[in-house]
Amino acid sequence: MDAFMSSPVMDMLTDSLLWLGLGRGLILTLEVAVLAIVLSFVFGTILGAMRYSRLPVISHVAGMYVEIIRNLPVLLLILTSYFVLGLPAMWAATIGLTIYTSAIIAEVIRGGLNSVPKGQWEAARSQGFSFLQSMRHVVLPPAVVKMIPPIVSQFITVIKDSSFAMAIGAYELMFKGTILAATFWKPEQIITIYIVISLIYFTINFAISTFARRIQAKLSVGRGSIGA
C-alpha cells in the first residue's frame, strides 16, 4: 500500500497543481461550450425560422448558409475566426463553433417542424387557432420531442469539439492537459493524465446524454397519455 501511495502516478494525482491546472482548463472549456451552445440556439432558431419565410430572398439566404457551413470542418471555421477575423483565441473558438452549430440546429428545427404532418397544422388553423396558438399547442409539442435528441447530441459535440481550440492556443481542458502531460516524464504519469482528461469529458457528456434521455422519455410518455 505504501509503495502504491508513493508511486509517481499517486504523487502526481495528489498534487493540487495538477487539479488546479485541469480545473482552469475545464472552466474555459465550459465557458466556450456554453456560450457557443446558447448563441447557436439563438441563431439556429432564427435561421430555421428564416427558411419558412414567405420572402424567397430570406429563405434562400438561410438555406445557402446552412448548405455551405455544414459541409465545412469546424476546425477550419475556428482557424478562420482566429487568423482571418483576428479574434482572441477564446472568442475565435466560441464564434467558430457558433457559426457551425447554428447551421446544424437550423436543420434540426426544420426537420422537427417538417415531421409534423401538414394536416395537423391545417386542422388547427381551421378550428380557429391563431398562428401562435397552433404552433404552441399543436405543432411544437410533437416537434420538440423529435428535436431533443439531435440537439442534445449536437451540444455534446460542441463540448467535444471545443477541444479543437487547442489548435489556436486557447488554454481549454485538452490543451491544458497536453501541456501538463509534457511536464511529466514517466510514461504511466503521461498516460494517466490523458485518461483523467478523457474521464472529465466523459463524465460531463455522459451526464448530459443520460439526463436528456430521461427528459425525452418523460415527454413522450406525457404525449402518449394525453392522446389516450
Added chain:
Amino acid sequence: MSEFFASIGFLQEGPFAVPRWEALFEKGMDTLWQGAATTLLVASLGLALALVLGIVIGVMSASHWRIPRAFARGYVEFFQNTPLLIQVFMLYNALPLLFEGLFLPVVTIGILGVGMYHGAYIAEVVRAGIQSIGRGQLEAALSQGFGYVGAMRYIVVPQAMRIVLPPMTNQAVSLIKNTSVIAIIAGGDLMYAGDSFAGRFGHYGPTYVMVGLIYFLMCFPLAILARRLEERLRAD
C-alpha cells in the same frame, strides 16, 4: 481597368487582397492538392474501418448475448462522449509510451482515429436500424431454420439497410470533415497543408476560402445523396 482596381483599397491590402490570391494560385495550389489527396486517403480508409466496426458493434449491441452487448455499449459510450482529438492524442502520444517505440505514422493515426470514432456513431445507426425491423422478422427467420448470423445476414440486415443508409451517409460527411483534426498533429492533410501555406506567407484569407471550397466539394455530393435517400425513404 487595372488602375480602377488598384484604386479600390481592400483589393490591394487586407486579408483578401488580390496579391494574396495571386500568391495562392502561383505557389499554394500544389500543396493544397497534395493535402487533399491525403485527406481523401484518410477519409476513405477511415470510412472503411468505421463501417466494419460500426456493423460488428451495432449487431453486437442489438444481440441477446449480454457480454457482447455490454462491450458494444461501453465502446459506443466511450467514443461518443470523449473528444476525437483526445483519442488521436492517445494514439499519438500515449501509445508509444505504452508499447515502447510504437510510433504510428500520422496518416495511420488519422485512419484509426476517425474510423474508431465514427464506428461508434455508425454502430448506433446500425443498432437502431436492426431494432426497427422488429422481432417478428428475426423470429420468423429463426423458425425457418436460419441461424442467428444467417438470419441477420439474409433477412434483417438487407431490410435495415434502407433505413440505415441516409444517416450512414451523413456520418461519411462528418468523417471527411473530422479528418481535419490530424492537422493538429501535423498530419499533412488538406487542413494542415492550407494552414502551413497560409502561415508561411500570412495569406490566410484566400487559402482558407480555397481549403473550404475543396472540403465543400468533397462533402456536398454526399450530403445531397443523404437527402435523396431520406426523401426516398419517406416517400415509401
